[in-house]
Amino acid sequence: MSGNSVMASIRARHNASGVVSYTAEIRLKGFPSQSATFKRKTDAKLWVAATETAIRENRYFKTAEAKKHTLSEMIDRYVIEILPTKPKAVSQAHQLKWFKRTIGGYSLCDICYCWSKSALICRNNR
Numbered sequence: 001m002s003g004n005s006v007m008a009s010i011r012a013r014h015n016a017s018g019v020v021s022y023t024a025e026i027r028l029k030g031f032p033s034q035s036a037t038f039k040r041k042t043d044a045k046l047w048v049a050a051t052e053t054a055i056r057e058n059r060y061f062k063t064a065e066a067k068k069h070t071l072s073e074m075i076d077r078y079v080i081e082i083l084p085t086k087p088k089a090v091s092q093a094h095q096l097k098w099f100k101r102t103i104g105g106y107s108l109c110d111i112c113y114c115w116s117k118s119a120l121i122c123r124n125n126r
Contacts, residue, residue: 006055008048010041024048028055071111072104 008026015021024044025035034051038044075096083089083096103111 006052008052010044010048012041013037026051026055031055066109067107069108070104071106071108072100074108075100075104 006026006028008024010022010024013021013023021037021039022041022044023035023037024047025033026048027033036044036047038047079093079096083093086092
């Protein structure tokens, strides 16, 4: 990300009844802008700091994309695109069905960041 600077802003917004909320927005050239709204300005600042750090460390957009898909979706795609080329496709298909049935509903983000917990769930549900 050399040469790309992250730009953040926090705007106060007042609704019709006068309640204030704070919308934080982070922009980075070549990426979609990211925003979130908070009741407290302190929370908005904390989100900006954490998100900017994640963007600089090249972690944020991978996580954002991983939140959109489940393990089940990934397995389905693998079964169609990759599994037919594998010599042990039948045994691998059985393993994939088990994972899909057991933890397929989890987002890829949850699987990546909570793998140890997911592994325990799988082990305990055998």
